[in-house]
Amino acid sequence: MGLFCDYATALRRVFVPVPLVPRAEPLGSLCSFAAFGARQLEPELSSAQLAYMNILLLHPPHTAIGSRIPRENLPPLGLLSIGGPLIDAGHCVNLLNVDPDNLPISDIVDAVVHKSPDAVLIGHSGSTSAHPTVVQIARRLKQALPEITIIYGGVYPTYHWKDVLEDCPEIDIIVRGEGEETVVQLMDALQKGASYSTIPGIALREIDSPKATRPASIIKNLDTHRIGWELIDFDEYSYWGGKKSVVVQFSRGCPHLCTYCGQRGFWTKWRHRDPVLLAKEIAWLHREHGVELINFADENPTSSRRLWKQFLEALIAEDVPVILIGSTRAGDIVRDADILHLYKKAGVLRFLLGVEAMSESTLVKIRKGSTPTTDQAAIRLMREHGMIGLCTFAVGFEEETDRDYLALMRQLLKYDPDQIMSVFATPHRWTPFFHVSKDRMVIQQDLRLWDYKHQVMETRNVPAWRVFLWVKVIELRLQARPKALWRTYFHPDPAIRHAMRWYTQMGRRVAVKETLDFFFRERRSNEQKVSQYLGGEKSFAEAAMRKTL
Structure with missing residues (x-):
């Protein structure tokens, strides 16, 4: 029932330390590479490699009994799964999980504004029942940050992409299906100011009309992309x-x-x-x-x-x-x-x-x-x-x-x-x-x-x-x-x-x-x-x- 569950450098899952790479503008402890992985980093990076997107992964509050009653919470695996590849692609990534505290939307917007992200990626494992809340958040975010790019993923938007884009103009792009590879391509295009209309696995508006690109290839090897564990406490x-x-x-x-x-x-x-x-x-x-x-x-x-x-x-x-x-x-x-x-x-x-x-x-x-x-x-x-x-x-x-x-x-x-x-x-x-x-x-x-x-x-x-x-x-x-x-x-x-x-x-x-x-x-x-x-x-x-x- 369930998730959606809601996800680029290929890393082998060998757990050895990797040196942290300094950023041109540090944005906190979450803006770093993982403390494990097998990738060897170049000692010097070009100016192009130092460029990055400031990305915020947003886990919205959920009204379901499973979120409100246990008084305990599990990390949002779907967002962590796309967080790892984005970090390894050189982007600055933060996670804002507002589900545990059930923050009101005004507080969520304030927290996002404080982070000043270039793009907000929203997803929840209970995507159908979380969808009305996502729409409210997207509308308020666009009012506060008109230039921000809002990207939405999960099971519900994967299938209802046309309805979502028609009913909520504040949502810019939908990631359909697995997100690990798609979001890296998408962020690369946004960073370069290039067209992303041919990126597989997304839905977007073209001349105000919703359009879905061809499906992305399913990920054959689930060990190709790592989970961004460093995004959580x-x-x-x-x-x-x-x-x-x-x-x-x-x-x-x-x-x-x-x-x-x-x-x-x-x-x-x-x-x-x-x-x-x-x-x-x-x-x-x-x-x-x-x-x-x-x-x-x-x-x-x-x-x-x-x-x-x-x-x-x-x-x-x-x-x-x-x-x-x-x-x-x-x-x-x-x-x-x-x-x-x-x-x-x-x-x-x-x-x-x-x-x-x-x-x-x-x-x-x-x-x-x-x-x-x-x-x-x-x-x-x-x-x-x-x-x-x-x-x-x-x-x-x-x-x-x-x-x-x-x-x-x-x-x-x-x-x-x-x-x-x-x-x-x-x-x-x-x-x-x-x-x-x-x-x-x-x-x-x-x-x-x-x-x-x-x-x-x-x-x-x-x-x-x-x-x-x-x-x-x-x-x-x-x-x-x-x-x-x-x-x-x-x-x-x-x-x-x-x-x-x-x-x-x-x-x-x-x-x-x-x-x-x-x-x-x-x-x-x-x-x-x-x-x-x-x-x-x-x-x-x-x-x-x-x-x-």
Whole structure:
């Protein structure tokens, strides 16, 4: 569901010091090259090489519960991923992350003005629900800094580029798809005052008319570009109850065909990093910066058993006490039953398993490629190997009835998951799910709440208030079981006990906020169909970023 996730000199991931290069006009500690990498720098630079763009990466505040409730935040991996290549291309790069403090837009504008950047690059992993806020920021920024270039990237603008450029003239350029190579070419053209209308992977205006250039080639080798870790203060980011944490990607994309997924087409093809080099980077993050927890942003990091096993063995050899969490498929856990001890030894403590629906017919309809039997076996196997199974269940499909929700609760009780999380089926114009949802009525008109934690489409047989109550009853019933309470407060493994307590505390705060918001703050109406709300009857080409390798 998720990111977008929202990203040039090729660096090998060998972690050795690199001397800092002085700038003609130093702009702070973030305007430097990374403290690691294998690139050898020339002792003298020409005047052309000393030229640079002053670039600000802006991570906007997000209204979603996931940003506001945990009181902990993870670094914005998408922006760091484009920050590294930009720094290595010689530009001065700063990161302004205003999500943790939820700064008001006036304060954000003041902070940007203080930095005096040549260009602002805006992106957020929850790009759909963050989009209205991005538009507000862009408009205020242009008023304060008319000459600034505003560049916008992420999943939502990648597909809705025409709508965005027509509706928000303050946004100058959209980066479509992966950004590591595109932004370097774009900044080079802007720096030289050259035309950028032929740069692949962007959308722009030509004579006031939106135009998309040809797709950029997908990045074959994910180790070609490094993450700009020097852009963050590691002490400012934590998760899991105060543990210093970061987000990484082992892979991009997913080989499976779930109809509702908003990520598969964006990444176009499943690719992976070198397993050994990633293990070395994680070890470096722990030894040099004290990182304790790694959150994988992958849709499906375990897609290749061979490569995932190589990564686990390499990380075990590094012998660093890190916690690994992320998402995977129940089928992969069952497939790897004989190597789950390697998962545990490498540091895997929790994987999110999406069960999505309980009936076989619905699983087939949404192309989940799983069965209840497989899901239950995966949860059991993870528990047997000292790991936590976080089971997500999706609701909001059109044909659901009260009887279906009762069956869902009974099936979840049979699964006996350690943790559960509810999500709502959400349509996007670039997914096959849009085809079957386009004539349904939208009940949530605020795009900021299209975050998978709010019901956005009406269900034919059950009103929204009763869907909400069913979800809360299911969550309460599952979390209040004697087994769940025992694992939370009396489990013999302190790591699992800590994880269970932290998740329970977060869940209580989320439940209170969701309930207050639903009944007293949010407004719902059914004035538009999904196709009207999302701007058209036709879906976008899901693999619009694809280019033959």
